[in-house]
Amino acid sequence: MRLGSGTFAACCVVVEVLGVVLFLRGFFPAPVRSSSSSKHQAEPPAPEPSAGASSNWTKLPPPLFSKVVIVLIDALRDDFVFGSKGVKFMPYTTYLVEKGASHSFVAEAKPPTVTMPRIKALMTGSVPGFIDVVMNLNSPALLEDNVITQAKAAGKRIISYGDETWVKLFPKHFVEYDGTTSFFVSDYTEVDENVTRHLDKVLKRGDWDVLILHYLGLDHIGHVSGPSSPLIGRKLSEMDGVLMKIHTALLSEERETLLPSLLVLCGDHGMSETGGHGASSTEEVSTPLLLVSSAFERKPGDIRYPKHVQQTDLAATLAIGLGLPIPKNSVGHLLFPAIEGKPMREQLRFLHLNTVQLTKLLQENVPSFEKEPGFEQFKISERLHGNWIRLYLEENNSEVLFNLGTKVRRQYLDALKTLSLSLSRQVAQYDVYSMVVGTVVVLEVLTLLLLSIPQALSSKAELEVPLLSPVFSLLFYLTFLVLSAVHVIVCTSTESSCYLCSLSWLTAGGVMVLVSALLCAVVSALTKVLVRGKLLSKNAAHSNSRWSELDLLILLGTLGHVLSLGASSFIEEEHQTWYFLVSTLCLALCHDIYRNYLPGDDCEPQRCLHVEGGFDGATPALQDKNTSSAVLELNRGCKSPSSLGTLRGYEKWMVLASPWVILTCCRLLRSLNQTGVQWAHRPDLGHWLTRGILEARFVYVFVLGILFTGTKDLLKSQVVAAGFTVKTVGLWELYSGFVLLAALLLRPHNLPVLVLSLLIQTLMAKFVWKPLRHDVAEVTVMHYWFGQAFFYFQGNSNNIATVDISAGFVGLDTYVEIPAIFLTAFATYTGPVLWASHLVSFLSSEASSSSALSHAGFCYALIGSFPVSAYIILVTSLRYHLFIWSVFSPKLLYEGMHLLITAAVCVFFTAMDQTNTKS
């Protein structure tokens, strides 16, 4: 079967997407789980250990608090409460922290610091997997064992006001709720008033046991204007007032009941210096945790400094406080100060319950749990505890009892700490089998693409794809059989959960067929290439095409970028790589141009354009070595330099000046949004633009500029239509449509990115590519590079926090999932998509040969799939790296998404090409 190279590339990329999805499914591991997590059978609580003597206390201890109020303020950073801002704006809370009956902690949130995984962590005590970020937009109900479910089962009445995530996570758990949506980022008053308005009524009523308030306003302020905005102070004062109201109401009610009540103030995650969250910087993971209760009465002069604890510790503490069993998957340990005031026997009982729960979790997740130090400590402390109980029941020598009790308690606390640490370090196993299969698919596709380069980029732009012969070949069936056998062996032998094994046999078989068919295709392509290579060497028809330094730069730059993905700093600062490469590209183009157009260079009029470059790392020796293996070089031979006579006057000067203009534009854009980590504190030009009226007028000027260019483009397409097909007009219109959509979706301060992107595209198309006659492959790669650079110019980074979800709500009244996802994806990938669509329009209106589009599609697919494949291997080898969750995993998600975009672009290319050949 013969296929156009564009179609072939599109198919390849689509298959590659499947492979990457499989890899992602295997890479993001399931979190530490208790095996009996799905069934909520009520296990009897562990009885008190007793050495010989029979203890009469086998039931769960009674609750410590009658009422619990949880005030969760989204994006509350620790210094907002404990730092100078807290002193200034939250006087009541500061009083509680410093002198009141309270315990304060700095709770460390685990990345990803996004709301839903954090709520899960707070309520289940487990560390949710990174994949929860992806699920963050549509949170399904929480099935894991958690405090809320336990409380409901125990007959507690729970009320929740605030973020609707709670309602989604715990459907039918609340007797009363009012969900606020977290997606209208620019609204930071209504969203909180909708919570506070219920407060008076509910506090007066008192017919509830647990009240959960989730305030979103602070997070919205952070997203819109950052942590140093004056709005933060006002919001904090408002929160302080809410806290005071709740606390006084609780205190006045406490007189009537026997048990004290508990007020918990916490944040789900912090806020970075730019106001986002999602990563693992100190600002993002440090949240305050304040437990206020009259049970924590302290003597004057008792200064308690906020201790560092884990966010997961709250679940166990809440469970104990409410007299509930500790959630099974909780890896946290009890916050000991909360039970410090209790009698020794109760303290030890609580600690014992917590230790038993953690040990059980350890037994289920670690095969060699008996060798763990925590387990040994647990055994020792349980024995000591039993001795203590016997002493306690037999005699009442309080001095001895107290001393021994203190010892047991210390032992327990040590055991808890060790257990909790080893459990939270126990990030669940990677699903290596799925990862390997995914990687194999991706690599096979890449090899296929690489092997078919010479054929696909030939002037015919067609490939012989043998579809039938591999299906009937022996190799195919052998591979299929072997793979199926391996599949059966793997699935029956491993104990850990495996995604591929959990699929139905038919689907798994389909995957195996795909893998073996691809293998056969690769083998046949390889033999073909080898045969042709032999023929070529026999004929000694050596292609004498030399690589220009531009080609070399493109190749080296692509390779260098791929290699740089192995270092976490280079991933964090990937924008620098792209800016650097694009600048170098501009200088190389500049060099090319000057070589062609500068006067006095006319000694050799028929000279080829291949010249030594000063800026691009081309040394003559290197070039000579690479000459023979010319791969990307597309039958271009010597370009005849367009003579000076064709370009006159201003056009010539524009050609000479355009690289410098482009460089200047890039430099301006670079300082528009500072992204990354190391230089993120540099002042943004963008912030200056969003500041006030005068600056807003500048933005209007930019908008007018966009409209002007848009109309100009349309007019141009009209003019072009006279000579070309209608399709070209359609493409330019489509492109203008993309531009307008981008203008609508981008934040106001990002509009200059769009304007300068249009400017650069026009300059490049008119004054660089057309006069210099670069071939299709070069133009495609340059488009790709500029697209990547613009991805970062927009302010994106390899960090989940910079995704602008507010773009998904432009023109929508409520959150509608599919358009919101589409709009967000488009707004994030505006740069690459715009450049790709410019490539299509440019090539179809300018290129002379009919196969240009399909060449471009092939090149785009190749250059897009190369980094993904390399990155998958890199990430697999680095999976135990310290920064795997904070740096490499988000990048992996970005790469997967980028591949999806690339696939869409390639399909688009193919569709355009098809219509082209039809018409």
Place this chain on the structure above:
Amino acid sequence: MKDTDIKRLLYTHLLCICSIILSIFIPSFFLENFSILETHLTWLCICSVSVTAVNLVLYLVVKPNASSKRSSLSFKVTRFVKCCVYFLMSCFTFHVIFVLYGAPLIELVLETFLFAVTLSTFTTVPCLCLLGPNIKAWLRVFSRNGVTSVWENSLQITTISSFVGAWLGAFPIPLDWERPWQVWPISCTLGATFGYVAGLFISPLWIYWNRKQLTYKNN
């Protein structure tokens, strides 16, 4: 003819390398607390001055290209002034390019400019010495098959390797190793210096190695 030329080339290059090495060690006898990293700017000044001086002296002594027929004083003076102007222009051009590449615009201006000066001494000064203020000759030398002598060939190699060194020197900057030499522009200046020295080393050897293949038009 060619072999003696290559030998002379080697000696002059060794002298240049010596001047760079001496610029690292000699000043510590006169200046307190002198080190490349801590008093980087001082070292940059000393290095560029010494390299320029050595280049000038070598040019005057060796006289690689046959001097032009006109040798009146006024011609020499205008030539010298032109050279100075070219040098300054190249410094400013490099500075602009660095800023376009992402160097801070206002902070660290002096550092950036001194880097530009250093890079100019490694690239522009030898060009000026050898070819004079003659853009056409420069373009000829830096195009493929344009070199006409051993000297021009070595000039091509050293210039390109200095540029490549400076280019590669930017790579460690984003890494989070927190080393003192990762600060802008130290890694780039060091890269340029290494590139220059490497070019000085390699070019005579490379020319010697390929002396059979190399044929120059004029020879």
